[in-house]
Amino acid sequence: MTTESKKDKVFIFDTTLRDGEQSPGATLNIQEKLEIARQLSKLGVDIIEAGFPFSSPGDFEAVRLISKELQGPVICGLARAKKEDIDKAAGALEPAKKKRIHTFIATSDIHIEHKLKSTREKVLKTAVEMVRYAKSFTDNVEFSPEDAGRSDPKFLFEILQAVIEAGATTVNIPDTVGYTVPNEFGGLIKAIKENVPNIDKAVISVHCHNDLGLAVANSLSAVINGARQVECTINGIGERAGNCSLEEIVMILKTRPTLGFYTDIDSKQIYRTSRLVSTLTNMIVQPNKAIVGANAFAHESGIHQDGFLKFKKTYEIMNPEDVGLLTSKLPLGPRSGRHALKEKLSELGYQLSEEQLDKAFLRFKEIADKKKQVVDKDLESIVRDEQRIAEITSYYELENLQIACGTGLPTASVCLRRTSDNVFLKDSALGTGPVDAIYKAINKIVNVPNELIEFSVQSVTEGIDALGEVTIRIQQDHLVFNGHAANTDITLACAKAYLNALNKLIDGITTGTKILAQKSELEAKKGV
Numbered sequence: 001m002t003t004e005s006k007k008d009k010v011f012i013f014d015t016t017l018r019d020g021e022q023s024p025g026a027t028l029n030i031q032e033k034l035e036i037a038r039q040l041s042k043l044g045v046d047i048i049e050a051g052f053p054f055s056s057p058g059d060f061e062a063v064r065l066i067s068k069e070l071q072g073p074v075i076c077g078l079a080r081a082k083k084e085d086i087d088k089a090a091g092a093l094e095p096a097k098k099k100r101i102h103t104f105i106a107t108s109d110i111h112i113e114h115k116l117k118s119t120r121e122k123v124l125k126t127a128v129e130m131v132r133y134a135k136s137f138t139d140n141v142e143f144s145p146e147d148a149g150r151s152d153p154k155f156l157f158e159i160l161q162a163v164i165e166a167g168a169t170t171v172n173i174p175d176t177v178g179y180t181v182p183n184e185f186g187g188l189i190k191a192i193k194e195n196v197p198n199i200d201k202a203v204i205s206v207h208c209h210n211d212l213g214l215a216v217a218n219s220l221s222a223v224i225n226g227a228r229q230v231e232c233t234i235n236g237i238g239e240r241a242g243n244c245s246l247e248e249i250v251m252i253l254k255t256r257p258t259l260g261f262y263t264d265i266d267s268k269q270i271y272r273t274s275r276l277v278s279t280l281t282n283m284i285v286q287p288n289k290a291i292v293g294a295n296a297f298a299h300e301s302g303i304h305q306d307g308f309l310k311f312k313k314t315y316e317i318m319n320p321e322d323v324g325l326l327t328s329k330l331p332l333g334p335r336s337g338r339h340a341l342k343e344k345l346s347e348l349g350y351q352l353s354e355e356q357l358d359k360a361f362l363r364f365k366e367i368a369d370k371k372k373q374v375v376d377k378d379l380e381s382i383v384r385d386e387q388r389i390a391e392i393t394s395y396y397e398l399e400n401l402q403i404a405c406g407t408g409l410p411t412a413s414v415c416l417r418r419t420s421d422n423v424f425l426k427d428s429a430l431g432t433g434p435v436d437a438i439y440k441a442i443n444k445i446v447n448v449p450n451e452l453i454e455f456s457v458q459s460v461t462e463g464i465d466a467l468g469e470v471t472i473r474i475q476q477d478h479l480v481f482n483g484h485a486a487n488t489d490i491t492l493a494c495a496k497a498y499l500n501a502l503n504k505l506i507d508g509i510t511t512g513t514k515i516l517a518q519k520s521e522l523e524a525k526k527g528v
């Protein structure tokens, strides 16, 4: 018998692409959702809630594509307890090897009376009917009584018994508004186990929001009291203050084995997943964030450093390597060859084609000349950058950029190559700052109206020579396109990120396949 088999498995249900994407400003396009889903699969999550297909064509398409591509995890689609929602979810999940429909309806009196303008009886009837309806598409049906944390426990027991009878295989207990405290929430799970006669026919899941900073503590308390699925998100992103953070709950269960639980998460993939989600959602991880914050493994005080150097465990309860923070023993440098880069990338989990490797090697050499030591985070940033470029059609490429700025008027001169006819186009512009000047000069050449709605720069590593990762969002007619790029020269990264977004926008126009959901649809989704 292995140690694991003596412990109870906790299923990890990742909702980064659904609840996480409901974070203000965290809009992801379909390609980005696919990229995250692939990484979640590498991370080893059991279930990916890929979206809410009824909420927008973009969500429908994302769930469909993820269902088509990913064979490992169960792919789940959210649906209100309405036939039209369940139909859409079933349609989007159709290609999935393993699928789940997650349907929900509110059960607290405050929601029933003021939001649904209904009654407990009607809510119970709808829940049962819709679970049965969802069962006609798949055996794997999850039911959530929304705002369970503030629902009358007696009504909760009644509705849970009824939906399990109707075929729900997972019953999820959401603390929708993050109101409960650990003893209370754990007690609720215990009470559900004791008062729902057929509870052994379903897995108890929990879905905790972080309004009082208790999402992880409440989820842990629920697990200790009988829950065996935790719904969580990478970096804890989600509606308002977010959801239970995946990396925190997973590392608690791993670091404290005496609690008696395990997950199938490959914890070495945690850091990479966190970085990917942070970059693509443009949501910066606070430095003191547990597990994945920049300071999570940094020892600052002299006493701590002294103790740590004498014996690591004096001040470190987890190995940074266990969450995938490879403190590169052998960073690559300007003299490292293509072979060394290939080895290093494969160590990091990237298998590149020869052509991709050629491109990555060129980028690596450029950076190594400037930085001297290229660490894992730099390499990951380069590879992601190249992958992004490869994924989109390039209508314009940056050939040259010159900037003059300082106390005078910032000026940018830009030369772009139009790929359709290989013509080089040049223009220059003045701006309020260098970035403004670059964007104005590019606009003069490309001439596609759009509005810059978001712009951010994050440094990949510490130090003055760090790679800067630029994320921007542009909007045209309520459609939003993201652009990303990384470079040691931030102005170059700005120009490339803008072109990345413009190329996506042009692609949307020329092929007619709008890759992002309409703003109005997103707003509808935020109304969940």
Ligand code: KIV
Binding pocket: 019, 104, 144, 146, 147, 172, 174, 175, 176, 177, 207, 209
């Ligand atoms: O917070 C919540 O109640 C939800 C449900 C849809 C599960 O996100």
Ligand code: ZN
Binding pocket: 019, 174, 176, 207, 209, 239
């Ligand atoms: Zn939620």
